[in-house]
Amino acid sequence: MEKLLSILQAIRPDVDFRHEKKLIDDGILHSFDIIAIVNDLNDAYDIEIDVADLEPDNFNTVEAIHALIERLQNE
Helix, strand or coil: HHHHHHHHHHHHCCCCCCCCCCCCCCHHHHHHHHHHHHHHHHHHCCCCCCHCCCHHHCCCCHHHHHHHHHHHHCC
């Protein structure tokens, strides 16, 4: 989780990822943020987040992003 938080903070240092629960729903993360996050996560975790995974529920919280990473690593 710390590695993920570090990646997210590097992209958006102004966001409190630990406590924010509606990153997409509240418009905190925008499409360019998601693109940067996906690229960095793919590289850092050796996964492939594809278009089907780009649902708001997968990116609304740091916990949801972490669950997505774990699911993709186990596939």
